[in-house]
Amino acid sequence: MATLRTPVCDLLGCDVPVVLAGMGGVARADLVAAVSAAGGFGFLGMVRESAERIHGEIAAVREATTREFGVNLIPAATDPDLLMSELAAVIVERVAAVTLFWDLRPEVVRRLREAGCLVLCQVGSVREGQEAQAAGAHIAIAQGIEAGGHVRGLTPLAELVPAMVARLGIPILAAGGIVNGAGLAAALGWGAQGVVIGTGFLATRESFAHDYHKRRILEAKPGETVHTEVFHVNWPRGAAVRVLPNSVTQGERGDAFADERVVIGEEAGRPIHLFSTDSPLRNMTGDFEAMALYAGEGAGLIKTLPSAAERLDIIVGEATKILGIPSVARAQDEDEKRVPEFRSPACALPYAGDVYMGFASQDELLAGLNELLEAERAGARITLQSARDAGDGPFADLFRAIQRDEARWCALLHGHVKALGGNPSPMMGAFYGKAMAIGDLRERVAYVNRGQGWVVRKLRDLLPRVRDDRLHGDLGEMLRSHEANISLANMVETPKHEN
Ligand SMILES: Cc1cc2nc3c(=O)[nH]c(=O)nc-3n(C[C@H](O)[C@H](O)[C@H](O)COP(=O)(O)O)c2cc1C
Numbered sequence: 001m002a003t004l005r006t007p008v009c010d011l012l013g014c015d016v017p018v019v020l021a022g023m024g025g026v027a028r029a030d031l032v033a034a035v036s037a038a039g040g041f042g043f044l045g046m047v048r049e050s051a052e053r054i055h056g057e058i059a060a061v062r063e064a065t066t067r068e069f070g071v072n073l074i075p076a077a078t079d080p081d082l083l084m085s086e087l088a089a090v091i092v093e094r095v096a097a098v099t100l101f102w103d104l105r106p107e108v109v110r111r112l113r114e115a116g117c118l119v120l121c122q123v124g125s126v127r128e129g130q131e132a133q134a135a136g137a138h139i140a141i142a143q144g145i146e147a148g149g150h151v152r153g154l155t156p157l158a159e160l161v162p163a164m165v166a167r168l169g170i171p172i173l174a175a176g177g178i179v180n181g182a183g184l185a186a187a188l189g190w191g192a193q194g195v196v197i198g199t200g201f202l203a204t205r206e207s208f209a210h211d212y213h214k215r216r217i218l219e220a221k222p223g224e225t226v227h228t229e230v231f232h233v234n235w236p237r238g239a240a241v242r243v244l245p246n247s248v249t250q251g252e253r254g255d256a257f258a259d260e261r262v263v264i265g266e267e268a269g270r271p272i273h274l275f276s277t278d279s280p281l282r283n284m285t286g287d288f289e290a291m292a293l294y295a296g297e298g299a300g301l302i303k304t305l306p307s308a309a310e311r312l313d314i315i316v317g318e319a320t321k322i323l324g325i326p327s328v329a330r331a332q333d334e335d336e337k338r339v340p341e342f343r344s345p346a347c348a349l350p351y352a353g354d355v356y357m358g359f360a361s362q363d364e365l366l367a368g369l370n371e372l373l374e375a376e377r378a379g380a381r382i383t384l385q386s387a388r389d390a391g392d393g394p395f396a397d398l399f400r401a402i403q404r405d406e407a408r409w410c411a412l413l414h415g416h417v418k419a420l421g422g423n424p425s426p427m428m429g430a431f432y433g434k435a436m437a438i439g440d441l442r443e444r445v446a447y448v449n450r451g452q453g454w455v456v457r458k459l460r461d462l463l464p465r466v467r468d469d470r471l472h473g474d475l476g477e478m479l480r481s482h483e484a485n486i487s488l489a490n491m492v493e494t495p496k497h498e499n
Contacts, residue, residue, distance in 0.1 A: 022072020124153020181318020
């Protein structure tokens, strides 16, 4: 695990801020499980899939890994009745997160939020991002024009991400053309909290794309992709896609908008039409050359077909190196003094007189905040997984409520450590392993409550020694929230008996 962790990792429950795009047809259980198990976060691409298939794919991911993952849906490209059954399926399965794309449906966002789902909206402009935030999205994905598949906006990622970071108050993930560590490092530099990768993960062994599609990506040259509206069957009119050039984009297959439908392939008895948005999948037969060969602008940089975990490791390793961040493994192995120091002496100046006045020194503050961050991260992860373990049982809502709070405190502590010129700890409190070893959920609630009690004591000790008003205010709020959650858990854990 590398120290690329950002607050969005705590929200999603992953180790590194690399998200697999929910590519329709391509991102199925094998790929999603591989990415999530390797420390990233996978989304099942379930556009227009039946509730039955959604249940089946979710079960297959859960069979393969205990890590969290999400589901991608596209309301605009889905028949309304089917969309309702898809939503019911993800809600009943209590999936951790859902990504929505194309047009914004505030009622869908609201419904998923109310069901305790984390909602991500992929958008192509600042205005769409603001609308998604207003509708209640927890995270916005900025999709640049470089992206493979359907492309919502016309703005390059390097322009869109900083603009969205400046204008929105929710975490931003960057999508479009990112296939390596340089892309991840750049996105983090623009202020994104992580990246969403489609094409890079399509070109892995676990993806459900047909080998023809994978081969074409490996053969792609830089600058070769095409932005076109020619693949339109199954989608609202005027939706642009980015694909590799083929006989269709070169105009050799006739008029894309003629009424006649020509069948060029088949997927388990379903006809695949010329100009449709279907891309070649493993279980298809037909004229693959004429299908939509989705690819982002990064395709020209992809030269290998590794496993998804290897792709993730390469990207994270490269970014870690570029950003000069030590890996946890190294930091643990080496003498602590050799871990690079990211602070400059100027960072310490505002705190120079504090020790004399009885306030915590900057180093004490950083150590205390990082200790709390590790504990909150453990709390966020425990409650995320426990909410799922709880199913429909009495503890599910409690775990979910605490999880949202813990993730929020992680983000806040992360921000304060950075503001103090420190390096947010990437570690997970040992509490995590101990709590998850407890099978009985009532006992786990009691154990989590003891952990919350530990945080309360830490905060009570630290608060009187914090001089900065903003930090003091935030830690005070964190203390009150923990006290409230302890009372809530006590009520749920020991229900009152009738006399
Ligand atoms: C093959 C393929 C299928 C895609 N299908 C979907 C989809 O079903 N839903 C969605 O929200 N985005 C979809 N996308 C777009 C991704 O969400 C994301 O914006 C894009 O992959 C990022 O660009 P990149 O491919 O260059 O990494 C797809 C992309 C590709 C390459």
